[in-house]
Amino acid sequence: MPVANALVTGASGFIGVHLVERLLSGGTRVTVLVRSSSEIPKDWHDRVTVLACDDFSERGLRQLLRAPVETVFHLAAYGVRPNHRDVDEMLAINVGFSAALVRLCADWRARMIMAGTFSEYRSPSSRDLLTEASPLEQGKLYGSSKAAGGLMASAIANSSDTAFRLLRLFKVYGAGEASHRLLPALVSGLAKRERVAISAGTQVLDFVYIDDVIEAMLRADMHCREKSGIATWNVATGRARSVRDFAECVAVTMNAEPSLLGFGAVDMRKDDEPWLVGSPDLLRSELGWQPAVGLDEGIRAAVATLRTTQAR
Template sequence: MAKSSVLVTGASGFIGNHLVDRLLADDAVVTALVRPESSLPERWRGRVDTIQCDDWSEQGLRRTLASFACDTVFHLAAYGVRPTHRDVDSMIRINTELPATLVRLCQLWNARLVMSGTFSEYMKPASNELLMELSPLEAHKLYGSSKAAGGLIASAVATALGVGLRSLRLFKVYGAGEASHRLLPALVHGLKQRQRVPISSGTQILDFVYIDDVIEALLRADDHIRDHGTVATWNVATGQGHSVSHFAQLVADTMNAGHDLLGFGEIAMRKDDEPWLVGDPGLMQSQLGWHPGIDLETGVAASVAAITGRAG
């Protein structure tokens, strides 16, 4: 049986790192589409092909990928994840226009497309209700609205061209390998040194999803396209809300650190923070049979162990 050939955008990021590791473990042939300045892990040397491209317009990608083809594209690249990344032109080019370009390339290659969306695509709910795929979408914040627009346009183009596509709106993904500015690594770094960690008030209720469950969802979505085709958008969520303060306390407990080291309220809430963002996983569960397998306590313990190098 021929090995699966896969192209990954965003391979240098948190989720991309985990996805590529899993694809290699599954014996796939992996190519990473990267910018020239991107840095990939040394452990992939000789195992992952790379294609560098500094022009991610449709013309630039078609020129760069003129002799390339694959079975599946996993599109994880995005702009705006870091709070300082707020250039409007980059946001539109990467989040809104690029997905449709990849759909057209998939038609050329007879390939499937699995793309990562985000819970930020949803508008703040009127009450503490689970966000469903048909819930109102963000129309005022740059990152969320650009991601929502990209998913909608890509889905429409894929439907018109007959390309199989799954757009997965990922909720609060956590695990080892997150960027240092994010909550989990900041907590682990500070608490390991027994230093006080300044964080927000922690009242936000979020749907935390462990990275291994997210990777399983991405891979199973690809299998679903292979077997069924069509276009779909699914939440990757647990349906369970937990406060940021509870998450921080779990990390502290796992590290045997006192809660007095958690500086709640010492960092102001970000403008795009919402008090409640919890997803309804029902559609993905019914159509794909995917269920999150790792509860929050287990996921936090595994993440801390991986970050600190502890066994087990």
């Protein structure tokens, strides 16, 4: 049974756009909460209710959000881009905004599905799969703020008997990513047979295709309907692949020369970690979810869509 009506924050982002489209296709009435400066797909204007918001305090949200909804999908975050490091903004969005939404859900008797991130985990000392019980990040701004926001939201939900699921998403990829990210940058450059400057590519990550992520979110919401309480789950494949592997797979898919991959031309970022791979066991046992799309298949699908989009 589809969600009757839902509120989606962060709806103008990569994952948010895919989620809204999936909800609409299932007949859900969707309200999106976005910044006034955000751009949303043109065809949404007569299909969704758009609420522009620049005051994410609880008071501001209560003034704006008058009509209760059945489920809140909370995807909004600050700090994904490396240059977004304003600490006040990070606290306001990643912690305060999340806490305020849970309190609203408690009033509405609504459910909340919150998108977390693999960046919440501390880099492991060995190449072990990260579980939901692994130590959380304490030394980096974005990861620490997301971890704090998830913990605070979980605690408020628990104390108010609000159904809440925190999904820590690993390295999500697919068509629709921001142009500065690895996949669209590779497709854009390789399509022109230009050399693409990237890092050494030694980071080993857990790449999860966007469609699998959306399926996990919808299953988490269904789980909330059947069982109250709170839960935290990794949305991961458990499969370790390096950034170099990922880039080379894109090049093979596009029949591009490997020499066009400029490994080492870009310095590693301070936030880059050598190994962040998640265990999907808990999500599999609780929801029966497992990734349906492998890396090669996901890259082929994403490249096909991106090439069509970039050609317009």
